[in-house]
Amino acid sequence: MAHMIDQSKCIHCATCEVECPFHAVLISAEGVFSIDTEKCRDCRKCAEACPMDAISKQV
Template structure:
């Protein structure tokens, strides 16, 4: 499993991107952020800094 970002809730603040040690988080063409599940190591650093709690663990 990996974390994912609820795009409709993302405010595009960018707080999560520098917290990912694997570089799995990137800005999309829509101006919000997404997580590459193949790179995500589930360390949860991004979850801790998200001000709107839009990052969740995939089931």
């Protein structure tokens, strides 16, 4: 399990990257934000901080 970012909602503010205690948020060379499923521990800090409500638990 891990959290994931809905790309259609993301405004690339980087709040999730700053908030993640486990450094699980990745930023591609193109500026696309994603979550490393190997590192994510489902703590929800990123989801609670995201201003666009773009992050949710993968099902």
